[in-house]
Amino acid sequence: MAIFRSERAAGLMLAIAAAAGLAIANSPVGSAAIALRDTHASTGVAVFDLSPGHAVADGLLALFFLLAAIELRHELTRGELASPRKALAPAIAATGGVVVPALLFLALVRDPAESVGWPIPTATDIAFALGVLALVGRGLPRRVRAFLLALAVLDDLIAIAIISAFFTRDLAPVPLLLAVPAIGAFGWLSTRTTPFPVVRTVLLVVLGITAWALVLTSGVHATVAGVALGLVLAPRTAVRVRHALEPWVNALVLPLFALTASMVAIPAVREGGLSAVFWGVFVALPVGKLLGITAGALLAARLAPRAERASGLRPREILVVATLGGVGFTISLLMAELAFRGDPELVAAATLAVLSGSLVALVVGGVTTALVARRSRLSS
Template structure:
């Protein structure tokens, strides 16, 4: 289990699953695999009648967002984001890393059918980015990891807001109220002392009920995981997160990457690909680096925290490259933004995979160079 809690292995597993999905979709077995992902399971005529892909996207991914929200609350209450002053620099950098990719995407896609995909390149995959940093960043100052973690968490907040606000469909206020009552009950129950496992069992049932209510409300079901993670009592939330984190890394995220990457590569020339592909491909590596570096550099000079060293310009570039690894949340946003257009959705997914891969390679190079410099090894010297 310790391997699955490490920063490196889950990132490798996630990348392998995405590659496997893409290869499978473009093999002779591709049509059968894609059809299987569309197979519906559940209770016909109810909100629980979902395809296999949606059981992963709406169901299992809610568990991932629960883990993210528990970490988010910890950082907001006890970690690097516990005060406005501490959070200001990474918050401004995160804002730059959201705005610049949107602008770059819309430069290419505004006025076309691909325009609704503008939220896709705004996300940063925490697990993947930290995994790349762990592999290539030995010797880097600890401040780089702290900055990247804060930046990625703030990015996740933006992604969560986009999912909750932009992709709600057919809003059912009654079911949303039921979900809110369930979340409040979950918060109270999680603060009660467990007796013979009854409280734990009740929490699981209540969490499932909240998930069903959110799904029926028209808000994306992953928001149930976010809400439950934010309100659960800190001590049990930490224990639950510790217990399920290996399963999230080993099962939930790879399954999502596999199903999301089941995309047949269009047999067209690059010039025929839509702005949904090119916008994401360019906005993730280029937009993230430009936005994070420019906003982070400015914020450090205007609102530096005494006792906290400024990141060097090269470290900001490394953080910007790592921020361009969108992956999990970007894949989810691609599926949501183009839910009604399979062609654009597939091109956007390919853009996420290609853009994240370019960012990964840029990050590997820049992080390695910064790490070598931090350890006093000349760049040109062979290790």
């Protein structure tokens, strides 16, 4: 399983799964595959009455957010975000990388019913971005990866906040309140030592599933439970959890989500051509991210004390981060499903735009990273 801990392997598997999903959806078995993905099997338990597609997006994807939250907590306490001064540059860049794509989308999509999709181009895919950097960024200073990682983690935090604030429908407060003590007990138990570690592990799993089910029942997107559980895990336990889950998330969870989310029949986009939603996402992801992250990083560099500017990113290194930041993919696909839930045509248009825009950012970011890395190797 060691190969599945690699950022390169994770990015490659995401790309293969997304291509496979698109190919299947547009093959002779496409209609049957999409129908199977969306079929709800009656289990007799409402919270588990999920289609395969929702089981992946609402269930398995929570494990990805759990790992993202563990990494976020590490960055906030011991890593690149451990002090306000360290967090300032990627925080400003991440904010620019959210605001500018959203504004660009709204400038291109004027219909109020479609403008709700503004959060779609605001996300950066951690696995893909770091995977490309690992593949072609040999020779770049460690500060480039640290900055990209910090930016992507903050970006995901903002995305989670957007999901909670804008995509929560029919809120049921009682299950949400009941989830709080379950999450608290999960965090408390993770700090305890016991002569029966297997029993503790079983109890942690039970509490985690309970918290997830309560959050899902409340109407809040269930991935928020993964974030909360990751943030309350004791550091030592978090290391073990991440070590155990990381290969499974990279090898199974993320590819399954990419496969199911990218099952879009191209002719189903809309009669009469591509919609404004498609163009809004397609332009806002690579272009909006490039402009927003670059502007934010340059502003942060200007605000930094003069003594610290020499240790910051060079303009060409900022360009590497900004181009790779346009690879939205995982979270953007999730945003597309949530924003246009109930409108298959708009979901299809937004999904195709995410795939197309991310592909453009992937190519541009990969070429930019390779060129800057080559220059760094030659000058070192």
